[in-house]
Amino acid sequence: MAEEPQSPSLTSRRGFWIAVAAVLLAAIGVTAWYMLTAGRESTDDAQVDAHVTPIAARVGGTVLTVPVVDNQHVEAGAVLVQLDPRDYEIAVAKARAELADAEASVLTAANNVTITSATATGNVSTAQGSVEQSLASVDQAQKELEQARARLVTAQSRLREVEANSTKTARDVERLRGLLAKDEVSQQQYDAAVAAADVQRAAVDSSKSLVIEAEAGIRVADGKLMWARAGEQRERAGLKSAQSAPEQIAAMRARVTAAEARVQQAKAALDQAEMNRQYTVVKAPIAGTISRKAAESGQVIQAGQPLMALIPLDTIWVTANFKETQLRDMRPGQRTTIAVDAYGGREYSGTVESLSAATGARFSLLPPENATGNYVKVVQRVPVKIQLASGQDSEHVLRPGMSVVATVYTK
Numbered sequence: 001m002a003e004e005p006q007s008p009s010l011t012s013r014r015g016f017w018i019a020v021a022a023v024l025l026a027a028i029g030v031t032a033w034y035m036l037t038a039g040r041e042s043t044d045d046a047q048v049d050a051h052v053t054p055i056a057a058r059v060g061g062t063v064l065t066v067p068v069v070d071n072q073h074v075e076a077g078a079v080l081v082q083l084d085p086r087d088y089e090i091a092v093a094k095a096r097a098e099l100a101d102a103e104a105s106v107l108t109a110a111n112n113v114t115i116t117s118a119t120a121t122g123n124v125s126t127a128q129g130s131v132e133q134s135l136a137s138v139d140q141a142q143k144e145l146e147q148a149r150a151r152l153v154t155a156q157s158r159l160r161e162v163e164a165n166s167t168k169t170a171r172d173v174e175r176l177r178g179l180l181a182k183d184e185v186s187q188q189q190y191d192a193a194v195a196a197a198d199v200q201r202a203a204v205d206s207s208k209s210l211v212i213e214a215e216a217g218i219r220v221a222d223g224k225l226m227w228a229r230a231g232e233q234r235e236r237a238g239l240k241s242a243q244s245a246p247e248q249i250a251a252m253r254a255r256v257t258a259a260e261a262r263v264q265q266a267k268a269a270l271d272q273a274e275m276n277r278q279y280t281v282v283k284a285p286i287a288g289t290i291s292r293k294a295a296e297s298g299q300v301i302q303a304g305q306p307l308m309a310l311i312p313l314d315t316i317w318v319t320a321n322f323k324e325t326q327l328r329d330m331r332p333g334q335r336t337t338i339a340v341d342a343y344g345g346r347e348y349s350g351t352v353e354s355l356s357a358a359t360g361a362r363f364s365l366l367p368p369e370n371a372t373g374n375y376v377k378v379v380q381r382v383p384v385k386i387q388l389a390s391g392q393d394s395e396h397v398l399r400p401g402m403s404v405v406a407t408v409y410t411k
Contacts, residue, residue, distance in 0.1 A: 039329075039409060039410050039411030040407055040408065040409050040410060040411075041322060041326040041329075041330060041407070041408050041410060042405060042406065042407040042408075043320050043321060043322050043323070043326070043405070043406055044403070044405045045320070045321040045322075045381065046318055046319065046320035046321065046338075046386075046403070046404045046405065046406040047318070047319055047400075047401055047402060047403055047404065048316055048317075048318055048340075048398050048399060048400050048401060048402040048404060049316065049317050049318065049319045049385075049400055050311050050312065050313060050315065050316040050317070050400040051311070051312055051315060052291075052309050052310075052311055052400070053285065053286065053288065053309065053310040053311070053312070054306050054309055054310075055080060055081075055282065055284075055306070055307050055308045055309065055310055056303075056304050056305055056306050056307055057081065057083060057279065057280075057282050057301055057303060057304075057305065057307060058276075058279040058303055058304075059083070059088070059276050059279045059280060059303050060300075060301055060302045060303045060305075061083035061084050061085075061087065061088075061280060061300070061301065062083065062084040062298065062299070062300050062301075063081060063082070063083060063084075063295055063296065063297055063298060063299045063300075063301060064082045064083060064084055064297065065081075065082045065297055066080070066081055066082075066293070066295045066296060066297060067079055067080070067082070068080055068290050068293065068308075069290065069293065070290055070291060070292075070293045071289060071290060071291065072289070072290045073287075073288070073289050073290075074284045074287065074288065074289075074290060074310070075284065075287045076284055076285065076286050076287045077283050077284060078283060078284045079281055079282070079283055080282045080283060080284055080290075080295075080307070080308065081281075081282040081295050081307055082280070082281055082282075083279075083280035083281070083282070083301075084280070085277055085280040085281075088273065088276045088277035088279075088280055089277060091273040091276065091277070092270070092273040092274055092277055094273075095266065095269045095270035095272075095273040095274075096270055098266045098269065098270075099263065099266035099267060099269075099270050101266075102259065102262045102263040102265075102266040103263055103266075105259040105262065105263075106256060106259040106260055106262075106263055109252060109255045109256040109259045110256050112252050112255075134228065134231045134234075137228040137231060138225065138228040138229055138231075140228070141221060141224040141225035141227070141228040142225055144221040144224060144225075145218065145221035145222055145224075145225050147221070148214060148217035148218040148220070148221040149218055151210075151213075151214040151217060152211065152214035152215055152217070152218055154214075155207060155210040155211040155213070155214045156211055156214075158207045158210065159204070159207035159208060159210070159211050161207075162200065162203040162204045162206075162207045163204050163207075165200050165203070166197070166200035166201055166203065166204045169193070169196050169197040169199075169200045170197050170200075172193050172196075172197070173190075173193045173194055173197045176189060176190045176193045177190065282307065284310060285310070286310065286312050287312060287314070288310040288311050288312035288313065288314075289310070289311050289312075289313055289396075290308055290309075290310060291308065291309045291310070291311055292306075292308055292309045293307070293308040294306060294307055294308060295307040295308060311400060313393075313396040313398070313399075314396075316388065316393065316398055316400065317350075317353070317385055317386060317387050317388060318336075318338055318350065318385075318386040318388065318404055318406055319383050319384070319385060319386075320383070320384045320386055320404075320406035320408075321360055321381040321382070321383055321384075322381060322382055322384055322408075323379050323380070323381055323382075324359070324379060324380045324381070324382055325379060327355065327382060327384075329410035329411065330352065330355065330384065330408055330410055331352065331410075332352050332353060332354055332355070333351060333352060334351070334352045334408055334409055334410060335349070335350075335351060335408075335409045336349070336350045336351060336352060336386050336406060336407060336408045336409065337349055337350070337406075337407045337409075338350055338386065338388065338404050338405070338406055338407075339404060339405040339407075340398065340402060340403075340404050341402070341403045341404060341405070342402050342403075343397070345405075348388055348389070348392050348393070348398075349388070349389045349392065350386045350387055350388040350389055351386065351387050351389070352384060352385075352386055352408055353385045353386065353387040354384075354385045355382060355383075355384050355385075356382050356383040356384070356385075358382075359380040359381060359382050360380070360381050360382070360383055361380055361381075384406075384408070386406060386408075
């Protein structure tokens with residue numbers, strides 16, 4: 001028996017209720033989705049971050065050994081690169097020699113100050129006594145010159161007197177010679193006159209000798225006077241030099257100070273040379289994993305040249321770039337979850353540590369300039385630093401640069 005066909009009204013009511021059920025199911029789904037996603041913000045623009053410490057030598061040289069390899073974990077203080085230290089050992093030896101020379105100069109200058117200070121007073125007293133003695137010598141030489149001049153005057157006066165007497169006696173001899181020829185005088189009288197004339201001539205010669213002797217005495221006395229005056233000038237110069245002892249001592253002390261400064265410079269140079277020698281051994285500043293090793297044995301490197309990178313995997317964090325529209329309720333300290341793509345969405349817990357002071361575009365090489373007529377508004381992203389809870393990555397499976405999905409619970 002065939003079924004009776006349904007009425008149109010019954011079909012319309014069934015469709016209505018199906019539509020109502022669909023709407024209710026959609027509303028329930030929307031409500032459930034809203035309830036599940038309310039109070040949280042997520043982004044898949046997030047990566048694992050860590051400190052990357054570039055390793056470089058502070059001095060240049062030839063690489064002797066590189067006792068590490070890529071991806072090797074090293075502890076703080078481990079030797080990473082050993083440079084040839086011979087050039088720096090020579091520099092240390094040279095610096096030590098220069099320091100010893102500078103210290104010897106200080107000792108010599110200090111001894112000179114002590115000696116000069118000790119002898120300065122005695123030198124002044126001695127110089128004053130020498131000046132007084134030279135003044136006495138000048139006075140004595142002056143007196144001797146005056147005496148010699150007086151003797152010359154006396155000798156010259158005596159010579160004139162004797163010459164006058166000799167002339168008179170010679171005239172008497174000539175007169176008596178004429179009278180003797182006429183037998184008017186005796187031979188005895190004539191001989192007596194001749195003898196007297198000889199005596200006068202001898203007296204004249206003697207007086208001339210005395211004059212010559214007096215003139216020579218003047219020359220001698222004048223030379224003594226000149227010598228005494230020259231000695232006086234020398235002694236006065238010595239006194240002036242002795243009296244300048246305080247200035248000399250001050251100059252010597254200044255030389256001591258300068259020598260001490262050179263000692264400090266030499267010590268600084270020695271310290272620098274020893275530090276440079278120590279820098280030939282490049283050590284790990286922190287514990288971490290070696291990456292991007294570029295140093296090889298026999299390579300000649302320059303100071304500051306990158307040799308490798310050191311990444312401490314114990315201190316990692318997540319940098320999540322949230323849209324600026326997602327930051328309204330986001331605050332430091334809020335709970336987060338991190339799903340790591342590399343491990344099938346394995347989740348880690350963390351905490352919002354801080355929000356960047358500017359958007360990522362502001363830190364780009366060429367920041368956008370919006371002061372133009374073709375401006376198009378683009379939603380910016382702000383880096384948010386998320387610190388992972390301690391102890392979650394004890395095996396250090398997270399690596400900087402891995403992609404993650406970060407979810408921040410804002411409520």
